[in-house]
Amino acid sequence: MRSYLRLELVRGFRNPVGLVMLTVFPLGLYLLWTKVLDVVPQGQVGDFAAYTMVSMATYGAMGGALFVGGAIALERSKGWLGQLAVTPLPAHGYVTAKLLGGATGVLPGILVMLAAGALLSGVRLPFGTWPALVVLIWVGVLPFAALGIAFGYTMKGQSANLAMMAVYFGLSVLGGLWLPVPAMPEGMRTLAEYSPAYQAGSLGWRALEGRPPTLTSLAVLAAWTLLFCALAVWRYRRAV
Template structure:
C-alpha cells in the first residue's frame, strides 16, 4: 500500500487543476472580500481581514477534502478499482491512500490563504495563534473528506462532481464561509449553527480571539464525521 500512497501523494501535489481551484479560488475570494467589496459592513466583526482569512482557508481546505471523492468517482467509473482488485492491495488500501494523500493536499490551501492574510491582508496575530490555526482548520474539514468519499462511492463520474459542487457551495454559504452568518436571515442562522461548515469555521474564528473550540462545535463536527463515515462505509461496501 505504501507504493500506492506515494503515487497518490505525487498526484495530489502536481495536479494543476486542483491546485488552482483549491488555492487560487479561495485566495481570489479573500482579496475580493477584504479589498474590493464592503462585505464587512454591518457584521460587527472588528478584524474582518483576520476573520475572512480563516473563512477562506476553511473554505479552500473544505473543497480539497470534499473533492477527494470526486477523484474516487471518476476512477471507480473508469475501471481503476477493478484493476486494483486483481492486485494484492487490501480492499481498504485504495480509499486510505486517497484520504491520506487528499488530506495532505489540503494543507497548501490553508497555508496559502494564511500567508496572504499576513502579507496582503495586514493580519497580525500572535505566533502561537498562527501555529494553532493550521491544524484546527485541517481537523475541521475532516467530516467533508468522509462526505466526499460517501458521494464518490455513490455517484458515477461527472454527476459526482456536480453533486459535490452543489454541496460545496451550499454548505459553504450556509456555514458563513462566504458571508458571515450574522448577515444571514434569522432562520438560516439558527440552522447554520448545526452545519458542519460553520462549526469547522468556528474553530479558527474562536482561535483568533484566543478561545478554545466550544463543546457544541466539537459535538457537531464529531456527529457529522460519524454520520458521513457511516454513510461512506455503507456506500463503499455496496460499491465493491
C-alpha cells in the first residue's frame, strides 16, 4: 500500500492543468468580489476579505478533492482497474491511497489563495492562524475526496465529470461558500448547516475569529467522510 500511496501523491502534482484551473478560478472569484465589485459591507473591508479568502480557498480545495473521480473514470476506461485487481492491494487500501492523494493535491491551491489574501487584499492575521488555516481547510475537504472516488466508480467518462460538476456547485452554494448562510432563507439555512461544504468552511471561518472547531463541525465532517468512504469501497468492489 505504501508504494501505491507514494504513486498517488506524486501523480497529484503532475497534473498542471488541473492544478491551475482549480487555483485560478477561485482566485479570480476572490479578486472579483474583493477588488472589482462593490459588495463589501461598510466598514468591514478587512473582515470581508478574510472571510472570502477562506471561502474561496475551501471552494477550490473542494473541487480539487472531488475531481479525483474524473481521473478514476479515466483509469477505468484504460483498464487500470483490471490490473489492480490481480494485486494484493485491498479495497480499503486503494480508497485510502486515493483519498490521501486527492486531498494532498489541493494544498498548492490553498497556499495560493491565502497568499493572495495577505499580499493582494492586506489580510492580517496572527502568525499561528495561517498554518492553522491550511490544516483546517485541508481536513475539511477530505469528505469530498471520498465522494469523488465514489463518483469515479459509479459513472464513466463525461457523465462522471458532469455529475461531479453539478454536485460541486450545488454544495458550494448550499454551504455558504458563495453566499453567506445567514443571507439564505430559513429553511435553506437549516439544511446548509448539515452540509459538508458549510462545515468545511466553518473550520476556517472560526479560525479567523481565534476560535477552535466545534464538536458539531467535526462530527458532521467525520460522518460524511465515513459515509463517502464506505460508498467508495462498495463501488470499488462492485467495479472489480
